[in-house]
Amino acid sequence: MQLTMFSDLALRVLMYTQAAGDRLVTIDEITGAYNVSRAHLNKVVNALTRAGYLKAVRGRAGGVRLGKPPEEIGIGNVIRATEPDFALVECFATGNQCVITKCCRLKGVLDDALQAFLTTLDQHTLATIALKPREFPISPRHPRHGKAQDDLATENVRLKSPVVRPKAS
DSSP, X not given: OOOOHHHHHHHHHHXXXXXXXXXXXXXXXXXXXXXXXXXXXXXXHHHHHHTTSEEEEOSTTOEEXXXXXXXXXXXXXXXXXXXXXXXXXXXXXXXXOOTTTTTOSHHHHHHHXXXXXXXXXXXXXXXXXXXXXXXXXXXXXXXXXXXXXXXHHHHHHHHHSOOOOOOOO
């Protein structure tokens, strides 16, 4: 079994968006990070938005962010929402023309395998597969600073730390 590029990209978009935290992520940013077609990515983002996995903010400063907490985004559900079908073999599809369908035992075995595949995916959420920004080979970057979110958080802590000066005697 092989997932479509659409499903693969949907999972990667969710992982990238999760790593960006609450920051809005643009289509151009994701396109650049994964080196994928903007048109294809638009379709994926629209599908994820319609399904409630992403929230879109329109306008000049717009972008997308997660529409649910990562713990509520089930990987199995994302795959079910993005795969066009699970017709592993002809007899799973409508319009089946296989002449041995009525007596074939393979369909049951493949159906069991498909259910095991989906059951395994159902045991995981975006939170269980998420990466930290620094773990991405292509780190989700803050658009104004060109720094990874973790770098900005560290920098902010340094800047907000009180300066300790020796007491005057």
